Every structure is written in structure tokens, then in C-alpha cells.
Amino acid sequence: MHIPLSQPDITQKEIDAVIDVMQSGTLSIGPRVVEFENKVAAVTHRRHAVAVSSGTVGLHAAMIAAGIGPGDEVITTPFSFVASANCILYVGAKPVFVDIDMQTLNMDPAKIEAAITPRTKAIVAVEAFGHPGGMIETEQIAQRNELILIEDSCEGFGGFAGARPIGSFGRASVFGFYPNKQITTGEGGMIVTDDDRFADTCRALRNQGREGMAWLAHQRLGYNWRLSEINAAIGSVQVDRLEEILENRRRVAHFYIDRLIDNRYLILPTISDDDHMSWFVFVVRLNDLFGPTDRDDIIKALRAEGIGTNNYFPPIHLQPYIQQPFGYQPGDFPITESVSGRTLALPFHGKLSEADVEQVVRTLNEVISNTVSVRKERKY
Ligand SMILES: Cc1ncc(COP(=O)(O)O)c(C=O)c1O
Structure with missing residues (x-):
């Protein structure tokens, strides 16, 4: 793609940190993992x-x-990447979906x-997409219902x-x-x-069920879910750069918002004053004049122009391996299905230039106008 959908924000600092690890001789189970963990605990107040x-x-x-x-049921959203429901299936429990709020795109x-x-x-x-909306209420519901x-x-x-970190x-x-x-x-x-x-428990699970330092003593069934020192070193530098990384992404999101706000065919992300979005992707929604076929045609046309675009997210309850065993049907979660048929994730990362955003917006506007003209011709 000429303008890719996403791109990591890596600087010389991350590259130097990886070289340091390679020269240290400790590639797994070492100080970088602990350092990265401490930094993430501090960011999340945990x-x-x-x-x-x-x-x-x-x-x-x-x-x-x-x-x-x-035998357990776990409530979750049908509008997400599949892993949020798959984890429920991995332990043999049943995912029970709850439809989303049209504005936050999170469980209502x-x-x-x-x-x-x-x-x-x-x-x-x-x-969803880094939007914290509804999380405070959801936590209260969980508490009330134990x-x-x-x-x-x-x-x-x-x-x-609000003041609570995601x-x-x-x-x-x-x-x-x-x-x-x-x-x-x-x-x-x-x-x-x-x-x-x-x-x-999580520490034991990630390290083959070990609860102490003894390498061949396994207290429970575990897995190898460890993060290497190399990966942790990259993460540690990225956390140090968090404010800069988030500010770059915020700036790009606002390039888009400023240029798309007047497009009457598009619905932009809705953020309340209390929600401090961490921009993961930039997803716009076609309005309800459009359906999934128009959206898919728009994605194809944008990709043909070298612009990375995707349909984040197809509804999870309609993925075949979930729909069939649990008997979900189209229409079960109408807001999720309606939103999901009209979303367009546009190229988004912190290094996207204003000129790139302008090119995406220009092409998107043209492609949408063409789609509208074709529909008018079909109708009249
Ligand atoms: C909501 C959500 N849950 C879980 C995951 C899974 O994360 P990973 O790809 O690191 O396994 C993702 C990643 O895309 C996600 O967006």
C-alpha cells in the first residue's frame, strides 16, 4: 500500500535497547521484563x-x-476483535453477547x-478502538451483581x-x-x-506452571507464554515515549476530524468530555444511506488507489465457528450489525503526515461521491 493502514513508531532508542539486550547475554527471564512490567503497572495505577x-x-x-x-457464562461484546470472545471459548465457557452503544461502540x-x-x-x-465510554458504568454493574x-x-x-486509566x-x-x-x-x-x-497465578501460567525458582518443579498445568527480554526492551522504551506517541496519534486523528467533519455521508468518532481516547485506529462510519456492499466497494476502490483500509470489525456472533454452535442469527444484535456493515478504518499511525491525510481524505471524498452517483443512476 502506498499509504499503509498502520505502522509502528520505532526510533533509534528502541533499536539501541534491542542491541543492548543482544549484547547482555540474557535474552529471556531477566531485568527488562521486570522493568517493562513496573512501567506498565505505574501507567495503569495497578x-x-x-x-x-x-x-x-x-x-x-x-x-x-x-x-x-x-458451564459458566461470560458477558461480552460482539463488536471487537475475536480474541475477546475466544478467551471465553478457550476455557470451555459460553460467550453471551450484549449489543453496543451506537456512540461509544462499546457494550451498552x-x-x-x-x-x-x-x-x-x-x-x-x-x-473498542481505544474508547473508554461506558467502562465506569460496566464496573458498577459487575460490582452490584458480584x-x-x-x-x-x-x-x-x-x-x-475520567481520572481512571484504561x-x-x-x-x-x-x-x-x-x-x-x-x-x-x-x-x-x-x-x-x-x-x-x-x-x-498468571505468573505461574505463563512459566510452565512454576511457582518458584526451581526449573523442573511444576505446581500446576502451565504454558510458555513468556515475553522475551528483546520484546520487553522495546516495550520499555515505548512506555517512556508514551506521551509523545499518543500526542502524535492525537494530532493525526485531528487532521482527519478537521477535514471530514463537514462530510455529510460520514459519522466520525464521538467522544464525550470525560473520555480521553487513546487513538488506536481511525474508524469512520458511512451514514445509513449506505450498506455493507457499498462499504466493501469503497474499501476496494481505496485499496486500488494504494490506500490501506479495512472493515473493523465484522460481528463476532456471526463468525461461523461461534454462530453455528451457539445458534446466533443475523438480526440478534442489530446495532452491532448495522454499525459493522458501514465502518471504514482509514490509514492511521503517529507518523502519518498532513499531506498523507489530505490525500486519503481527497480520495475518500471522490470514492464516496462516485458511489453516491452510481446509486442515483440505479434508482432513477
Ligand atoms: C480487543 C482486542 N483483544 C485482544 C487482542 C489480541 O491481542 P494480540 O494480537 O496481542 O494477541 C486484540 C488485538 O488485536 C484486540 O484488539
Whole structure:
């Protein structure tokens, strides 16, 4: 792609940190992981941080540490990357979806309590695209109903809901550091919690079930979910640069907002004064004159012009491996389905220039006008 959908923000500092690790002789289980964990715990105001090899395994570990298993139901959003529902399936529990709020694109807190049954054990709540909206209410609902809240904060590092950092809600929160995320470690993730036992369990799970230093003593069934020193060193520098990284992304988001605000065919992200978005992606929505076929045609046309674009996210309840066994149908979560058929993720990262944004916007406006003209011709 001439203008890619995303790109990591890597400087000489990250490169130097990797070289230092390579020269240190300690490539795994060393001081960089601990340093990275301490920095993430500080950003999220948590007592513990446990580095792991991806956001997905972090969520899997959190489900095991929360004691979720077969027969349990876990409430979650159908509008997310699949990992937020997959972690529920990994432990043999049932995902129960709750439709989203049209503005925040997160689970609608007003609909959560109707989905609670005697089998409900937990809620996995996601900050879609880094938007913290509804998380405070969702935490109150979890508390009131004695449910374990796991925050899937994979898309929200550095954001705030009021004075509360994303990653500070519920029993534990999980981040992912894939290269399209606000900060990256190449591949990697982090579980943060205030609960000592929860943290110890996650540490044992990531390290083959070991609870002490003895290499061949395994107290429980564990996994190799460790993060290497190389990845941790990159993450540590990225956290040091967090303000700069987030500010660059904020600036690019505002380049887009300023240029797209008057396009009557588009709905831009809605952010209230209390929500301090951590911009993960820049997703706009076509208005309801358009449907999924128009959207897909627009994506094709943008890609043909070298502009990276994607349809974040198809509804999870309609992915075949979830739809069939649980019997979900189109129409079950109408807001998710309607929004999801009209989203366009535009190229977005902190190094995108104003000129690049202008080119994306110019091309997008042309492609949308062409789509509108073709539709008019078809109608009249
Ligand atoms: C909401 C959400 N949950 C979980 C994940 C999984 O993270 P990872 O790709 O690091 O496994 C992602 C990553 O895209 C995500 O966006």
C-alpha cells in the first residue's frame, strides 16, 4: 500500500535497547521484563503487571486465573476483535453477547443486566478502538451483581475514563502490543491487576506452571507464554515515549476530524468530555444511506488507489465457528450489525503526515461521491 493502514513508531532508542539486550547475554527471564512490567503497572495505577507473549494469551490466562470454566457464562461484546470472545471459548465457557452503544461502540451498559443469568460468572469488556465510554458504568454493574470484570484493554493503552486509566478497571486488565497498537513490542501483552493471588497465578501460567525458582518443579498445568527480554526492551522504551506517541496519534486523528467533519455521508468518532481516547485506529462510519456492499466497494476502490483500509470489525456472533454452535442469527444484535456493515478504518499511525491525510481524505471524498452517483443512476 502506498499509504499503509498502520505502522509502528520505532526510533533509534528502541533499536539501541534491542542491541543492548543482544549484547547482555540474557535474552529471556531477566531485568527488562521486570522493568517493562513496573512501567506498565505505574501507567495503569495497578499493583501488579505480568508480561506475556500476546494479548490473546493474556486474556486466556485471565480467564483461568478468574476460575472460569465449563458451564459458566461470560458477558461480552460482539463488536471487537475475536480474541475477546475466544478467551471465553478457550476455557470451555459460553460467550453471551450484549449489543453496543451506537456512540461509544462499546457494550451498552443499559443492556448488560438483562443478559445476566444464574450461570453468569464474568464480564469481558472491551474499549473498542481505544474508547473508554461506558467502562465506569460496566464496573458498577459487575460490582452490584458480584461478577468478575476482566477489562480487555488491548486497544486502549494510555487512555482515561475520567481520572481512571484504561487498564485500572475490574479484577484484571489485559493489553496487547502487536505492531498496530499504540505501543508495540513486536508481539506481546500484559496482564495488570491489584489482586496478589491473581497475579501469582498468571505468573505461574505463563512459566510452565512454576511457582518458584526451581526449573523442573511444576505446581500446576502451565504454558510458555513468556515475553522475551528483546520484546520487553522495546516495550520499555515505548512506555517512556508514551506521551509523545499518543500526542502524535492525537494530532493525526485531528487532521482527519478537521477535514471530514463537514462530510455529510460520514459519522466520525464521538467522544464525550470525560473520555480521553487513546487513538488506536481511525474508524469512520458511512451514514445509513449506505450498506455493507457499498462499504466493501469503497474499501476496494481505496485499496486500488494504494490506500490501506479495512472493515473493523465484522460481528463476532456471526463468525461461523461461534454462530453455528451457539445458534446466533443475523438480526440478534442489530446495532452491532448495522454499525459493522458501514465502518471504514482509514490509514492511521503517529507518523502519518498532513499531506498523507489530505490525500486519503481527497480520495475518500471522490470514492464516496462516485458511489453516491452510481446509486442515483440505479434508482432513477
Ligand atoms: C480487543 C482486542 N483483544 C485482544 C487482542 C489480541 O491481542 P494480540 O494480537 O496481542 O494477541 C486484540 C488485538 O488485536 C484486540 O484488539
